[in-house]
Amino acid sequence: MNDVASDTIPYIGEDDTYHDINETIGKQFLTVSLQGETYCIDILSVNEIRGWQTPTMLPNAPEYVKGVINIRGNIVPIIDLRQRFNMEFQEYNETTVVIVLSVEEAGISRVMGVVVDAVSDVLNIDESEIKDAPDMSGSIDASFVMGLCNVDDGVVVILDVEGLLALSDIRKHYGAEERSEESVS
Amino acid sequence: MSIDLSQFHQVFFEESFEGLEIMEQGLLGLSPGETDNETINSIFRAAHSIKGGSATFKFEEVSSFTHILETLLDEMRNGEREVTVEAVDLLLQSVDVLKDMLQLLQAHEPVPESLYKEISDALEAMVSEEGAGEGNGESAAVAESSASSNVVEATDDESMSWLIQFAPESHILRTGNEPSRMFKELSLLGEITVVCHHQKLPSLEEIEEELCYLSWSIILNADVDLLQIEEVFEWVKDESELGYEHLPLSAAEERLGTKASVAVDEVAPAAAVEATAPGSPAATPEAAPAADNRQLQVAPKKEVKDTAAADKKPAKVASTGSSSIRVGIDKVDSLINLVGELVITQSMLGQMGDDFNLEKLERLKEGLIQLEQNTRELQESVMRIRMLPISFVFNRFPRMVRDLAKKLDKEVELELIGEGTELDKTVMEQIGDPMVHLVRNSMDHGIESPDKREQAGKPRVGKVILNAYHQGGNIVIEITDDGAGINAEKVKEKAIERGVIDEKSELTVEQINNLIFEPGFSTADTISDVSGRGVGMDVVKRNINSLGGSVEVSSTPGHGSTFSIRLPLTLAILDGQVIRVGDQIFIVPLISIVESLQLKNQEITKIVGNTEVYRLREDHVPIVKICEEFCIDAEFKSYDDATVVVVEAEGVKVGLMVDELLAQQQVVIKSLDTNFISIDGISGATILGDGRVALILDIGGMIKRVNLTKKSKKAYAA
Incomplete structure (x- = not known):
């Protein structure tokens, strides 16, 4: 009877480690094209890819906020990535897609759709291959860029999803509107 | 064993707040001089549950505070202390303090000692003062309680050992627990000396062979953590009285020698970590090992009253983060019935769809009517779940x-x-x-x-x-x-x-x-x-x-x-008027609409500052063009084509100029700021029958907005 003593104490395994698949083969990125350039988005933040549908506009929103659509009962805002990056606006066509992205903010996940010209590929990129972006005085805000990476003979820009989905600019837009009204009065 | 206890925190806090409410109500119902046992008992049980839970989750401030409170209540319960106005006032104050402490803990903030020091001192003073006056066997234990709370945290001398009191309940063997195995486990930690107490053993003819009449005192001569010992007794802690004491070896042996002949329940008051009453959230076996190792205070009169378990069920759901809700079982049952009906209707319609011909049109219509009714009832019952x-x-x-x-x-x-x-x-x-x-x-x-x-x-x-x-x-x-x-x-x-x-x-x-x-x-x-x-x-x-x-x-x-x-009655659903401006659809809350009417150009008067007002009987109503406010291309060219919806909020009336009034319908409110930010003049969004999103106008916000713009325009003109 005594020899079973240790067996009868239930024991929750501590060596039950979880191997993250991404550690071995690098991260996967979805590549999209915008005005002929290639951008990468961490595939783990992509919820789904949809065709373009006319959203319900939001009053007095910044130009790049296209409006909101209904995705299975959720109200999801849509932003145009070209306009967000101050590129030339292009009429939506059949390759235009909306990539629905999600970010975690304080434990709550937030969803937003971004409009891009087209999706092209999925790339495996090892994290060590990602280089810091050089100081860019170009059109793209530095907070949108996580880094650069050489792929074959080209360079792709890896986008920072959190920066992309940040609401601070939009908040600023609405705040500025109010302030200007107040200051005039 | 590492189990994330924080998942139970929410439940603990909810239960504790409920417990505090029960305590407060009970205390308010207590009149001085009278000992209404039922009321005192319910107060005691609530306090006890909070203490047990807080000890499990290592909220030491709360558990030690509640402990003193409990001592006082216990004396009242046993009629050893009179219910005085002062005592009730003090208890009420301590309920407040507890509430503050729990709120701080819930917000992950540290609890400053100043918060509870005063009250806890007052409580302790009350306990020791009268306890000593009574001069019965209890007083010794009570006095000890205030003195010895620190004693047990003795220094780690080489000859330190653990004195463990283990008194299982009689049915322990039926649950498949075998004390000898635990001793075996203990012996793996260090050298043990076991003394068996058999005073409770009945005469041979009365013995039921499946019951355990024995209790033990064990000296474990090893410098181990309390946690390790507790782990051994983990599976029986709900079914037995356990006491741990950290003593020098010689003292422990002496105690064992003198007390070996004493009945177990008299040994118990000397030192005891109260096993948490089953039923409190702490009692889940997984949660158990966390019992606080510094919780080694002396409990006067050790009686694990399991009455606490009888009344309080653990909360059903361990919610993550957000708050939970308790729902009457009848409400859930009616929901299940309704879902059953819905499934039947669905299968009927499904069958019909398999081979549909025009003759079945009547039945299809009937089915759809039934579906509508089911949906409506379902909606109502779901709403009722949120009602308290x-x-x-x-x-x-x-x-x-x-x-x-x-x-x-x-x-x-x-x-x-x-x-x-x-x-x-x-x-x-x-x-x-x-x-x-x-x-x-x-x-x-x-x-x-x-x-x-x-x-x-x-x-x-x-x-x-x-x-x-x-x-x-x-x-x-x-x-x-x-x-x-x-x-x-x-x-x-x-x-x-x-x-x-x-x-x-x-x-x-x-x-x-x-x-x-x-x-x-x-x-x-x-x-x-x-x-x-x-x-x-x-x-x-x-x-x-x-x-x-x-x-x-x-x-x-x-x-x-x-x-x-x-x-x-609810904030989730709203009766709305659907309106159209240009190609956009909006919802106006029906409750804020005063009336809707067709305008004629000549009924509009322009007054200073570019404000257009419409004369509605005695009132002058400023006109707000939604299309201008929201920068939409509207259809109407002159006021003759437009419709004005007169709305009111906070006593102010304005006329909203729209292209068309569409249906009236109930809409489910979805907030915009789940994924976006909230916008002035918009209270939320909803999804229309065709799947499109429509924005719900916030009339109060609209009016404020318009006034702001007006002001700025005026200032501009000036």
């Missing part, structure tokens, strides 16, 4: 009124009517503070002092009545007092003085009374601690308005006043 009786809010008032009456030197009796009236949980959470304000106001300004009341020929004891009832799709909450009422003249004077109204304005008494909701208004002659700073009433009004409700006051001088709060 308003007693959740009302219950906090007896305490408040009691304290406040004392503070104000007034005699006030509180009457609650319609406590069973159900109300949406979110509304409930937000209506509490405005109501507190109103009740405070009634007591401070309404009810007169007892002497004044006698002079006026009224009973000395004033009366405040809270009444809740349903009326149409609304819930009405009335706060009535039989005090002095509102002095309309004084209010008017003050209003003119403060510039709230014009001297010439002709107002009815009703209108004057409602002026007290204007910002910066207070008629109290002296500013008191309770109210009178003039920030109350307008906040009350704003809060209630933001819930989609309204508040009004009616008053008879000399006889008292009544505040009526009118609230929608």
Whole structure:
């Protein structure tokens, strides 16, 4: 009877480690094209890819906020990535897609759709291959860029999803509107 | 073993707050001198559950505080201490302190010692003072309790050992637990000496072979962590009395030698970590190892009263982060029935769809009607799940009124009517503070002092009545007092003085009374601690308005006043008018629409500052063009084509110019800021029948917006 003593104490395994698949083969990125350039988005933040549908506009929103659509009962805002990056606006066509992205903010996940010209590929990129972006005085805000990476003979820009989905600019837009009204009065 | 205990925290906090409420209500019901055992028991049980839970989650401040509280209650329960006014007051104060502590812990903030030190000292003083006076066997233990709380945290001498008291309940063997295995486990930790107590062993013919009559004292001569020992007894801790003492080896041996002949229950008071009562959230076996190792206080009179388990069930859901809700089983049952019906209807329609021909058209229509009915009923029952009786809010008032009456030197009796009236949980959470304000106001300004009341020929004891009832799709909450009422003249004077109204304005008494909701208004002659700073009433009004409700006051001088709060039953669904502006669809809350009409160009007058007003009978209503506000291309070219929807919010009317009125329908409100930010003038969004999103207009916000823009335009023009 005594020899079973240790067996009868239930024991929750501590060596039950979880191997993250991404550690071995690098991260996967979805590549999209915008005005002929290639951008990468961490595939783990992509919820789904949809065709373009006319959203319900939001009053007095910044130009790049296209409006909101209904995705299975959720109200999801849509932003145009070209306009967000101050590129030339292009009429939506059949390759235009909306990539629905999600970010975690304080434990709550937030969803937003971004409009891009087209999706092209999925790339495996090892994290060590990602280089810091050089100081860019170009059109793209530095907070949108996580880094650069050489792929074959080209360079792709890896986008920072959190920066992309940040609401601070939009908040600023609405705040500025109010302030200007107040200051005039 | 590492189990994330934080997942149980939410449940613990909810249960503890409920427990505190029970304690508070019980305490308020206690009258001095009388020992109503049932009430004291329920207070004790609540305190005990909080203590057990907090010890499990290592909220040491809470558990040690509750421990003292419990000691006091235990004495009351056993009739060893009289229920005095002071004791009840002290206990009520400690309930407040506990509430503060738990709130801080819930917010992951540290609990400053200053918060509870004073009360806990007072409690301890009360315990030791009278306990010593009684001079019975208990007093020793009580005195020891205050003295020895630190003793056990002795230094790690080489010869330190553990003295373990292990007294299993008699049915322990039936649950498959074998004490000898535990001893075996213990022996792996170090050298053990076991003394068996067999005093409880009945004579041979009375012995039931499946029961355990024995208890043991064990000396474990090893320098190990309490946690390790507890792990050994983990599976039996709910079914046995366990005591751990960290002592020098010699002392332990001495104790064992002297006490070996003493009955176990007498040994127990010396030192005991109370096993948490099963039923409290701590009792889940996984949660057990976390029992606090510094919780080695001496428990006077060790009796694990499992009564606590009988009343309190653990909460069903361990919610993550957000709050949970308790639902009556009947509501869930009706939901299940409805879902069953829905499934039947669905399969009927499905079958019909398989091979459909025109002859079946009638039956299809019938099926669809049935589906509609099912859906509606389902919707209603789901809404009912969120409904809770308003007693959740009302219950906090007896305490408040009691304290406040004392503070104000007034005699006030509180009457609650319609406590069973159900109300949406979110509304409930937000209506509490405005109501507190109103009740405070009634007591401070309404009810007169007892002497004044006698002079006026009224009973000395004033009366405040809270009444809740349903009326149409609304819930009405009335706060009535039989005090002095509102002095309309004084209010008017003050209003003119403060510039709230014009001297010439002709107002009815009703209108004057409602002026007290204007910002910066207070008629109290002296500013008191309770109210009178003039920030109350307008906040009350704003809060209630933001819930989609309204508040009004009616008053008879000399006889008292009544505040009526009118609230929608739910915030999740709204009756809306669907309107179209250009190619956009909006929803206007039906409740804010006064009327809708077709305009003629000549009925519009332009006044200064580019404002267009429409003459609606006696009123002049400014016109707001949604298309301009929101930068949409609208269709109408002249006012002849447009429709005006006259809406009202916070007493201001405006006319919204729209292209077309569409259907009226119920819409489910979805908030915009889940994924975006909230926008001025928009209260949310909803999904229309065709899957499109439509925005819901927030009339109050719209009006504010328009006024701002107007102002800026005017300034521009100037």
